Amino acid sequence: MKKILITRKLLKLSEDKALKIFDAKLNSIDELYSQTKLIELSKGCDGILTSITDKIDEETINKLPNTVKIISNFAVGFGNIDLKAAKKRSIIITNTPDVLTDATAEIAMLLILGAARRASEGIEYVKKNNWKWSADFLIGKQLTGRRLGILGMGRIGKVIAKLARAFGMIIHYHNRSKLSSELEMGATYHDSIKSLFSVSDVLSINCPATKETENIINAKTLEYFPKGAIITNSARGDMIDDEAMINALNRRKIYALGLDVYKGEPNLNPGYLNMKDVFILPHIGSATKETRTAMANLAIDNLDEFFKTGNCKNKVN
Ligand code: NAP
Numbered sequence: 037m038k039k040i041l042i043t044r045k046l047l048k049l050s051e052d053k054a055l056k057i058f059d060a061k062l063n064s065i066d067e068l069y070s071q072t073k074l075i076e077l078s079k080g081c082d083g084i085l086t087s088i089t090d091k092i093d094e095e096t097i098n099k100l101p102n103t104v105k106i107i108s109n110f111a112v113g114f115g116n117i118d119l120k121a122a123k124k125r126s127i128i129i130t131n132t133p134d135v136l137t138d139a140t141a142e143i144a145m146l147l148i149l150g151a152a153r154r155a156s157e158g159i160e161y162v163k164k165n166n167w168k169w170s171a172d173f174l175i176g177k178q179l180t181g182r183r184l185g186i187l188g189m190g191r192i193g194k195v196i197a198k199l200a201r202a203f204g205m206i207i208h209y210h211n212r213s214k215l216s217s218e219l220e221m222g223a224t225y226h227d228s229i230k231s232l233f234s235v236s237d238v239l240s241i242n243c244p245a246t247k248e249t250e251n252i253i254n255a256k257t258l259e260y261f262p263k264g265a266i267i268t269n270s271a272r273g274d275m276i277d278d279e280a281m282i283n284a285l286n287r288r289k290i291y292a293l294g295l296d297v298y299k300g301e302p303n304l305n306p307g308y309l310n311m312k313d314v315f316i317l318p319h320i321g322s323a324t325k326e327t328r329t330a331m332a333n334l335a336i337d338n339l340d341e342f343f344k345t346g347n348c349k350n351k352v353n
Contacts, residue, residue, distance in 0.1 A: 038343045039103075041078045043069055044087040044110070047325070050332030054085070057340055071096045078104055083339045085110060086117070094121035106348070108338045110331055111322075112136055112191075115245035115272055119353040130338040130350040134191060135330035140270055140321035141195035144240050147268035147294030148184075148200070150315035152177045152238070154292070157312045177237075177266065177291065180204035185236030187229065187252070188243025188271065189215060196240055197223055208235050211243075233260035238268070245272035255280040258289060268294035270321050278305035285313055296321050 039059045042051070045066035054060040061077060063069070068089060069077065075096060078084055083106040086092060092107060097118055108130045109117060122129050150156065153176040161167035161174070184200045186193040189209035197207045198221075207223035209215075210232040214225045226232035229252065233239065239261070243249050253267065254277040261267075267290055269276060278299060284290040292313040298304035301319060308314045322331060334350070342348040 038082045038339070039080055040083045040085060040339060041074075041081045042085040043074060043090050046110075046332045047328055049329055050336065053333060054336050057336065071099075075099045075101075082106070082343065083108060085335050085339065087111065088113065088116050090116060092117040092122075094118045097121040097125055097127065100125070100127070106130065106339060106342045108335045108342075110335045113244055113272060114352055115274065123353045128342060128348065128351050129353045130335070130342070130348050131352050132331045132334040132338070133350060135334055136322035136327050137191045137195050139324045139327040140192045141199055143296055143317065143321045144192065144196045144242065144268060144270040145199050145203075147270055147296060147315060147317070148179065148238055148240065148266065151266045151268055151292035151294035151313070152179060154313070156315045160312070177264075179238070181206070182237040183208055183235050185209065185226075185232045185239040186223075187232065187239060187241050189223065190242065192270070193240070193242040194219065196242065197221065205238070208232055229257060230260050233257060233265075234262070236261060236265055238266045241267070241269040241271045241275050243271060243275070245274040250274050251277040253277060253281060255283070258284045261290065263289055264291040266290070266292045266294070270296045273297045273299035273301055273304075278307065282307040282311070285311060 037059045041061045042054060043063060045063050051062055079101050081104055084104060085108045087110045104127060106128050107117060110132060112131050112133045114129055114131050117129050119129055154174050158174055182205055184205040184207055186197060186209040189211050200207060208226060209223050210226045210229055252275050258280055281293060285293060294315045296317045297319050322328060338348050338350050
């Protein structure tokens with residue numbers, strides 16, 4: 037039986053599945069392992085099932101025991117793992133695409149709606165019991181007929197486009213490569229972020245965190261947007277220069293912001309906390325029972341496939 041380390045506590049069903057297939061070391065108290073502890077616990081293991089909270093940087097990878105041949109990340113994103121360092125040590129990295137697409141697209145729509153319709157302010161008013169209805173109370177922005185820019189029209193971006201069309205939005209997008217017209221479904225392609233941002237009444241960030249996309253929303257690129265645009269991020273916090281964003285919100289260049297992810301999370305720039313036009317969620321894009329179960333099953337299946345065949349279809353390095 038192959039020996040694996042599962043770094044975070046999973047749903048019980050998923051842990052039961054892992055225990056049937058592997059000699060699995062679980063984390064019953066869901067401790068956040070330090071890099072040293074993770075290395076120590078992986079001794080004698082053939083693989084590790086990691087989560088996005090595990091920073092598997094070059095130093096950690098270089099210190100992993102030689103027995104570890106695969107790291108199966110419980111996420112579609114893999115910005116927490118140094119892929120090159122892993123490749124150098126012939127450790128394969130896998131992810132869990134597709135199964136979390138719908139749940140994350142739902143959260144992206146919640147961010148768009150929450151930011152556009154001033155949900156944070158509304159919740160505060162109700163909790164403080166100091167509101168009364170009037171014709172001009174909490175006037176927000178309606179989505180009907182507005183242009184939605186999708187930065188990263190991949191699996192999640194395409195589902196957001198589908199959902200947003202049902203709200204009457206007009207879809208624009210930027211990827212490094214244009215999609216076929218069949219996949220575009222009427223969306224307009226922009227070959228640069230400048231072109232996309234300049235038509236985005238609302239922008240949804242859905243590209244991966246890479247060196248190329250780090251701080252892609254910054255003081256310069258924020259100026260490309262129409263005045264009063266809404267920005268939402270359900271991908272990774274690394275894409276936004278927070279200080280520049282706070283400045284743009286204060287100047288009303290940006291009308292509202294919706295965030296599920298943060299640079300350095302679970303911490304976030306404290307500047308966001310008291311801004312009434314910021315709608316914030318605690319990285320819950322994939323947090324439904326169906327999706328978390330499917331993600332864990334896939335992360336386990338990725339390990340199993342690799343141990344049986346020496347390869348895995350969800351390999352990313
Ligand atoms: P995906 O299918 O790989 O889509 C990513 C898209 O981004 C692709 O269309 C890709 O097109 C585009 N892209 C990549 N690099 C780019 C760049 N430098 N500039 C512009 N576009 C670029 O990934 P997905 O499954 O939709 O997931 C997207 C991201 O969502 C993940 O990386 C993850 O970080 C995040 N996520 C967050 C949550 C959450 O809980 N909030 C949950 C799931 C996923 P090209 O290759 O043509 O550029």
